[in-house]
Amino acid sequence: MNIINKYQKEVKVILFMVFIAAVVWVSIVYTPQIIKVISNAGKFKDYITSFGSNGVIVYLIFNIAHVIIIVIPGELLQIAGGYIYGTFWGTVYTFSGMMLGIIIVFFITRWLGYSVIKIFLPKEKLDKFNFIINSPKSEVILFVLFLIPGIPKDALTYIAGLTPIKPLRFLLLTGVARFPGVFGSCYIGAKLESHNYLNVIVVSAVAVILFILGIIFQEKIVNHLHGMRKKK
Numbered sequence: 001m002n003i004i005n006k007y008q009k010e011v012k013v014i015l016f017m018v019f020i021a022a023v024v025w026v027s028i029v030y031t032p033q034i035i036k037v038i039s040n041a042g043k044f045k046d047y048i049t050s051f052g053s054n055g056v057i058v059y060l061i062f063n064i065a066h067v068i069i070i071v072i073p074g075e076l077l078q079i080a081g082g083y084i085y086g087t088f089w090g091t092v093y094t095f096s097g098m099m100l101g102i103i104i105v106f107f108i109t110r111w112l113g114y115s116v117i118k119i120f121l122p123k124e125k126l127d128k129f130n131f132i133i134n135s136p137k138s139e140v141i142l143f144v145l146f147l148i149p150g151i152p153k154d155a156l157t158y159i160a161g162l163t164p165i166k167p168l169r170f171l172l173l174t175g176v177a178r179f180p181g182v183f184g185s186c187y188i189g190a191k192l193e194s195h196n197y198l199n200v201i202v203v204s205a206v207a208v209i210l211f212i213l214g215i216i217f218q219e220k221i222v223n224h225l226h227g228m229r230k231k232k
Contacts, residue, residue: 019108020119027069038062038076041083041189048084056093059084063097067105070120070154074098078182082189090186095179102157102174109161117158125155131226132156138163139173141225146177148221149207149214153178 038044048055059081066072081090109116117126129145132138142160145151160170184207191199 015112019112019116023069023120026065027071031069031071034062034065034072035076038073038080041080041192044080045084045193059093060097060100063094064101064104067098067101067154067157070152070158074154075185078185079189079192082186082191083193084189085186086193087183087187087190090189091179091183094186095175095182098178098182099171099175103171105154105157106161106167106170109158110167114162117162120158121155125152126159128222129156129159132159133162135163137225138165139169142170143173143177144221144225146174148218149181149211150218151214 037047048059051058063074063077063081066074066077078090078094081094084090085093132141132145135141138160142156142163142165145156146153157174160174163170184203188200188203188207191197191203
C-alpha cells in the first residue's frame with residue numbers, strides 16, 4: 001500500500017497520458033468512419049449483424065465510445081439501436097452501453113482531475129458549465145441540465161466527475177434524466193425499420209420542438225442554475 005501511495009502521482013501521469021493518447025488516436029483515425037457508418041441505419045445494421053452473436057457486444061462498444069469521444073453523435077446511435085433491435089431491446093442495449101461509458105468517464109475524470117476536461121471540452125463549454133464543479137446544488141443542477149434537450153450531455157459527464165456528487169447518486173439521476181431520450185430515439189429507429197413513417201414524423205416533430213425550446217431557453221435556465229450555486 002505504501003508503494004502504491006508513493007508512486008500514485010506517477011501512476012496518474014502515466015494513465016493520464018495513455019487515456020489522452022488512446023482517445024486522440026481513436027478520434028483521429030476512427031471517428032470519421034464511425035460517423036459515416038452510423039449515419040446509415042441500414043448499413044450499420046448489416047455491419048452489426050455481420051458479427052453474429054457478438055453483434056450486441058460491438059454495439060455496446062459503439063455506445064461506450066460515443067460517451068468518451070463526445071464528437072460522436074449519440075442520437076444517431078440510439079436511432080440505429082432501435083432500427084436494429086427494436087424499441088425494447090434497442091433501448092436496453094443503448095442505455096446499457098451509454099451508462100457503461102458514463103461510469104468510465106465519471107471515474108476517470110474524478111481520478112485524473114481537471115486536466116482531463118480541459119483537453120476534451122471546448123473552452124466555451126467549460127466556461128459555461130464550470131460553475132457546477134463547486135456548487136452545493138450540483139445534484140439538482142446536473143439533473144435539470146441532463147433533462148434539457150440541446151445541452152451537451154456527454155460534456156456534462158466529464159464535468160460531473162469533478163463535482164462532490166456521490167457516484168451512485170449521479171448514475172441514478174443521469175439514468176433517470178437520459179432514459180426518455182434514449183427510449184424516444186430507439187422508438188423512432190424501430191418505426192423507421194418497420195416503415196411506420198407516421199409515428200416517426202409525430203415523435204420526431206415532438207423531439208424537434210423540445211430541442212428548439214431547449215435551445216431557446218437554454219441560456220436563461222443555465223443562468224438561473226448558475227445563481228443557485230451559492231444558495232444552500
